[in-house]
Amino acid sequence: MSAPETPLAPAAARLEVRHLSTSFATDGGRIQSVADVSFAIQPGQTLALVGESGSGKSVTSLSLMGLHARTSQAQVSGQALFVQRDGRTVDLLTLPEQHKRSLRGNELAMIFQEPMTSLNPVLTVGEQIAEAARLHLKMDRSAAHAHARRMLELVEIPAAAQRVKEYPHQLSGGMRQRVMIALAMACQPTLLIADEPTTALDVTIQAQILALMGRLQKETGMSMLFVTHNLGVVAQYADAVAVMYAGRIVESAPVHALFATPEHPYTRGLLACLPGVARRREMAGQLTTPSAPRRRLVAIAGQVSSPLDPPPGCAFAPRCTSRQTDCETAMPSLETTAAQRRVRCLHREVHA
Amino acid sequence: MISPRFQPLIRTLRRLFARKVVLAAAVLLACVLGVALLFPALSSADPNALSISERLHAPSSVHWAGTDELGRDVMLRIIHGARYSLLIGFVTAAGAVLLGTLLGMFAGFFRRLDAPLMRVVDAMMSFPDILLGIALVSILGVSLWNVILALVIVYTPRVARVVRATTLVLRELLFVDAARALGVRTPLILWRHILPNLMSPILVQVTFIFAYAILAEAGLSFLGVGVPPDIPTWGTMIAGSLDYADKAFWTIFSPGVAIVLTALSLQMLGDGVRDLLDPKLKKTV
Numbered sequence: 001m002s003a004p005e006t007p008l009a010p011a012a013a014r015l016e017v018r019h020l021s022t023s024f025a026t027d028g029g030r031i032q033s034v035a036d037v038s039f040a041i042q043p044g045q046t047l048a049l050v051g052e053s054g055s056g057k058s059v060t061s062l063s064l065m066g067l068h069a070r071t072s073q074a075q076v077s078g079q080a081l082f083v084q085r086d087g088r089t090v091d092l093l094t095l096p097e098q099h100k101r102s103l104r105g106n107e108l109a110m111i112f113q114e115p116m117t118s119l120n121p122v123l124t125v126g127e128q129i130a131e132a133a134r135l136h137l138k139m140d141r142s143a144a145h146a147h148a149r150r151m152l153e154l155v156e157i158p159a160a161a162q163r164v165k166e167y168p169h170q171l172s173g174g175m176r177q178r179v180m181i182a183l184a185m186a187c188q189p190t191l192l193i194a195d196e197p198t199t200a201l202d203v204t205i206q207a208q209i210l211a212l213m214g215r216l217q218k219e220t221g222m223s224m225l226f227v228t229h230n231l232g233v234v235a236q237y238a239d240a241v242a243v244m245y246a247g248r249i250v251e252s253a254p255v256h257a258l259f260a261t262p263e264h265p266y267t268r269g270l271l272a273c274l275p276g277v278a279r280r281r282e283m284a285g286q287l288t289t290p291s292a293p294r295r296r297l298v299a300i301a302g303q304v305s306s307p308l309d310p311p312p313g314c315a316f317a318p319r320c321t322s323r324q325t326d327c328e329t330a331m332p333s334l335e336t337t338a339a340q341r342r343v344r345c346l347h348r349e350v351h352a
Numbered sequence: 353m354i355s356p357r358f359q360p361l362i363r364t365l366r367r368l369f370a371r372k373v374v375l376a377a378a379v380l381l382a383c384v385l386g387v388a389l390l391f392p393a394l395s396s397a398d399p400n401a402l403s404i405s406e407r408l409h410a411p412s413s414v415h416w417a418g419t420d421e422l423g424r425d426v427m428l429r430i431i432h433g434a435r436y437s438l439l440i441g442f443v444t445a446a447g448a449v450l451l452g453t454l455l456g457m458f459a460g461f462f463r464r465l466d467a468p469l470m471r472v473v474d475a476m477m478s479f480p481d482i483l484l485g486i487a488l489v490s491i492l493g494v495s496l497w498n499v500i501l502a503l504v505i506v507y508t509p510r511v512a513r514v515v516r517a518t519t520l521v522l523r524e525l526l527f528v529d530a531a532r533a534l535g536v537r538t539p540l541i542l543w544r545h546i547l548p549n550l551m552s553p554i555l556v557q558v559t560f561i562f563a564y565a566i567l568a569e570a571g572l573s574f575l576g577v578g579v580p581p582d583i584p585t586w587g588t589m590i591a592g593s594l595d596y597a598d599k600a601f602w603t604i605f606s607p608g609v610a611i612v613l614t615a616l617s618l619q620m621l622g623d624g625v626r627d628l629l630d631p632k633l634k635k636t637v
Contacts (some may be wrong), residue, residue, distance in 0.1 A: 065533055067529055067532055067533060070463070071463055101535045101537065102535060103535070104532070104533055104534060104535035105533060105534030105535035105536075106535060109533070109534075110530075110533040112526050112529070112530060112533075114526055117525050117526040117527060118526040118527050118529070118530040119527055119530070120527045120531070120544075120545050120548075120549070121527075122548040122549050122551070123544070123545075123548065131531075131534065131536065131544070132534045132535075135534065135535055135536065136535060180530070183530070183534065
């Protein structure tokens with residue numbers, strides 16, 4: 001194909017994102033939604049992208065898929081080196097639209113947050129799965145339909161032969177998310193981007209969906225970029241974590257290291273907000289501020305700074321408990337502190 | 353035994369006709385359509401046959417709806433006129449919906465086209481329907497197909513507005529993004545994902561424009577800028593016999609009743625279809 005054959009450094013990872021930045025035009029001026037985001041996902045591994053609403057984690061995934069609304073006038077810079085099935089490395093951000101379309105849904109698939117609206121209400125679920133198969137696997141109508149049924153069986157939908165002929169409104173939320181997974185898996189992608197796939201589901205269904213995704217990942221060896229704000233989910237299913245704050249990665253680490261020894265004050269704050277952690281700390285007598293009555297959940301003080309008026313230094317400085325004067329002058333860089341560990345903080349907590 | 357393939361269709365029809373008004377409208381329309389299509393094929397009676405000795409006869413067992421100023425049978429002319437009125441209504445509805453859907457879908461989906469297309473549409477909608485129709489027929493000349501063309505131009509903006517509004521909502525829905533994430537091209541997204549979702553407003557518009565077009569044709573013909581008087585439509589019948597209405601009210605009453613009943617039935621059916629397709633009223637089985 002006509003991909004620009006610029007000499008790209010070979011990436012061992014399935015996807016290596018380097019210095020991804022995305023900005024949007026708004027009425028109040030251009031805002032930097034994602035800045036200098038770098039991470040890598042190894043084949044068969046899951047990277048969790050964690051952060052609160054507006055931290056840029058969804059924008060990151062949309063930038064990778066090239067799905068920004070045309071009206072938003074998104075400007076994307078950086079590199080996203082993706083290793084195709086044929087072994088060639090391409091940069092997703094500069095790829096011509098036609099080439100990218102051939103990857104989307106084929107090698108690169110995405111699951112959205114809202115299973116209620118991400119299926120077309122007037123097409124049967126079978127038709128929608130078959131569409132992907134016909135598009136990329138070049139199957140004919142009947143083969144694609146049979147494929148759709150197999151996909152529904154793969155995502156453990158009972159009575160798949162019956163369900164394949166049903167419309168989205170006839171399915172429950174959990175079922176619809178299974179259909180979305182079937183849709184994403186239809187062409188056996190090597191990278192699955194899941195944008196908060198379980199947020200809209202109730203807890204018991206969440207566990208089922210996550211178990212299903214874990215099983216499919218093990219069977220197919222695909223890589224996953226898992227966008228979420230649920231730290232419990234991260235602890236259980238991810239291999240590595242990148243924590244985002246105000247459009248930047250503030251800390252990235254293997255999952256156990258991050259939970260055991262969080263180095264960035266924001267990460268520590270997030271973990272302290274978890275009810276279980278809070279109680280443990282409280283028991284140990286660490287968190288007895290006079291103002292907070294016992295057994296109240298911890299919250300990080302203050303609010304996320306406005307993207308139209310970012311603080312001059314560290315974005316987290318205004319809320320940080322270990323803030324010092326140098327935090328407010330310049331944005332700290334993302335420093336490598338240990339193998340696979342990077343932290344964006346001048347005064348990170350050093351663990352023994 | 354009915355084949356299970358038709359089960360959903362039967363269920364849908366049952367729900368549509370659950371309202372008696374809708375059922376009555378459908379039956380009436382079926383009768384009008386059946387008579388209009390079948391009668392001229394079965395009977396060679398000429399609707400233009402003159403019989404001066406029988407001018408302005410009141411309705412009787414021979415002439416069910418009486419005769420007009422030239423002794424022509426009003427009932428026969430209403431039946432023949434139904435063909436033209438229904439033809440005008442149907443072709444106008446089909447043409448306006450086709451053009452309007454195309455315009456509205458492009459305006460709604462491609463933001464760049466929105467302002468230029470919709471300003472033209474707004475300009476056209478600012479004219480009262482009948483005035484625009486009169487102007488267009490005056491320019492095009494009086495003929496059956498020119499009346500249809502004029503009515504298509506009059507009703508296209510109406511469809512375009514409705515379709516554009518719905519497209520604006522649809523294009524922001526996640527399934528359009530999801531389709532794009534699957535690598536579906538824009539033309540296919542329009543055809544497979546947007547258009548089928550537009551079907552319910554389009555279907556409702558078809559029934560309404562059908563009814564409006566019948567009324568508008570009657571209005572235009574009545575004003576003398578519609579179908580030429582030698583073609584019997586309900587509008588030309590009323591226009592032709594107006595001078596005799598004080599002596600023989602049946603000459604305009606009967607075609608008037610035909611217009612009202614047909615248009616009303618179409619409206620009722622349109623209401624029924626709209627209620628059926630409105631997702632807010634739809635219950636999940």
